[in-house]
Amino acid sequence: MKAVVINQYGNKEELVEQEVKKPNAEANQVVVKIEATSINPIDWKLREGYLKEMFDWEFPIILGWDVAGVITDIGSNVTDWKVGDRVFSRPETTRLGSYAEYIAVDEHLLAKIPDSISFEEAAAVPLAGLTAWQALFTHGHLKEGEKVLIHAGAGGVGVYAIQLAKSTGAYVVTTASEKNHELLYSLGADQVIDYKKENFAEVLKGDIDLVFDTIGGEVAENSYKVLKQNTGKLISIVGEPDYEAAESYNVMAKGIWLQPDGKQLQNMAELMEEKKVKSIVGATFPFSRQGIYDAHALSETHHAVGKIVITF
Numbered sequence: 001m002k003a004v005v006i007n008q009y010g011n012k013e014e015l016v017e018q019e020v021k022k023p024n025a026e027a028n029q030v031v032v033k034i035e036a037t038s039i040n041p042i043d044w045k046l047r048e049g050y051l052k053e054m055f056d057w058e059f060p061i062i063l064g065w066d067v068a069g070v071i072t073d074i075g076s077n078v079t080d081w082k083v084g085d086r087v088f089s090r091p092e093t094t095r096l097g098s099y100a101e102y103i104a105v106d107e108h109l110l111a112k113i114p115d116s117i118s119f120e121e122a123a124a125v126p127l128a129g130l131t132a133w134q135a136l137f138t139h140g141h142l143k144e145g146e147k148v149l150i151h152a153g154a155g156g157v158g159v160y161a162i163q164l165a166k167s168t169g170a171y172v173v174t175t176a177s178e179k180n181h182e183l184l185y186s187l188g189a190d191q192v193i194d195y196k197k198e199n200f201a202e203v204l205k206g207d208i209d210l211v212f213d214t215i216g217g218e219v220a221e222n223s224y225k226v227l228k229q230n231t232g233k234l235i236s237i238v239g240e241p242d243y244e245a246a247e248s249y250n251v252m253a254k255g256i257w258l259q260p261d262g263k264q265l266q267n268m269a270e271l272m273e274e275k276k277v278k279s280i281v282g283a284t285f286p287f288s289r290q291g292i293y294d295a296h297a298l299s300e301t302h303h304a305v306g307k308i309v310i311t312f
Contacts, residue, residue, distance in 0.1 A: 001019070002019065002100070003100035004016070004287075004288070009048060009052060012047075015047070015293050020060070023103060025074055025075040028078065030075065030078055031072050032070065032103055033071075033072045035123075035312050036118075036122070036123035038128075038156075039295045039299045039310065040065065040066070043063045043065075047296070063099050064097035064098030064099040065091065065127050066125070067090075068122035068123035075107070086112065087105075088113050088122040088265065088269075089126055090130055092109065109265075117273070120281055120284060125272075128159075128160055128307060129160045129265070129277075130265060132161035135157075136210070139235050139256050140235045143170070146170050146171070147207060147210075148172055148208070148211070149204065149212070150162055150173070150175075151212065151213055151219055153175060153176045153187075153189060153192065154180035160277065163278070164271070166188030171191075174189045176194070176195070206226055206227070206228065208228065209227075209231065211226065211233070213235065220242065233254070234252070235253075236255045241254070280307065282307060283298055284309045287311065287312045292310065
C-alpha cells in the first residue's frame, strides 16, 4: 500500500511516498481503509525529532493519528464491528500512523461515523476533539454555569472546546484575532477577546473557573491571574505548567496528555449528529507526498483556522 513516511528526522523534505506492507487485523483489531485523515501539530513536532526521547521508534515512521474510513477486515475476536462500517478513531500512538491507505485499529478505540457526517468532518475530530473533551471534562470537571477561558479558540482544538463547553451550559470566553471573531461567536462563544489589541488578564476579573491553555509561556503565566482563588483550575496541553505560580495564586494547575478513547469519541459523534458540535475544516489537501508537505507547511504557521484535512 502507499504511505507517506519519514526515514529520518528533519524538515518537510524528509516526507517521502513509499510502498509499505498492508496491515493485518490482530484478534482484537480491525483494518480500516482510510478515506480521510488530518494534520495535528504533534505530526510535524515528531517529524522534526522533538519527541524522539518519548517515542523510540524504528524508521520508517508513518505519521498521523486521525482516522476516518471503512472497515475492510476484522480480527477473530471482534463482534461489535463488521466489514463496511464507517468508523473514525484516534488509534494508539505507534510508528504506523494514518498517512497511509490502510491502518489497523484496536476495536475499543473505534466509534461509528453518523450517516449525516462526511469522512472529512469525521477525520478532523479524533485527536483534537478528544483533547478538548479530556481537558474540559475528564480533568477540568467543567459544569453548567461555570466560566471557562479557552485560549486560541480558532485553532484545531479550540473550535471543539468552545462547542463542547457550550453544550454543557458553561459561559465561554476565548481569545482569537479579530478576523475569527464571527466564526467563534457562531460556535457559541459568549465573549471573544482580540489578543492582538487587548490583554485578557486585564479584561477578565478573576472569576474564571477553568482555563484551557493551548499556548503556554507568558499566556499561561497570565492565566493564573484570571482564575478564581481556591477553586480555579488551569489545564495545559503544552507541557507541565508552572506549579509554583499556581500555588502562589492559590489555584490548581495540571498538564495532560491525550488518552485515545472510543467511548468518548462516540459521545462526540452523538453531539455531531445532534448538531451541537461540528467540524471546522479550514483546508483540505490530497493524500500525496506534496499534499502532506503543503499541509505541514500550513500547520507550522500556527494560523490555520480549524482543522487541516487530508483526503484520499
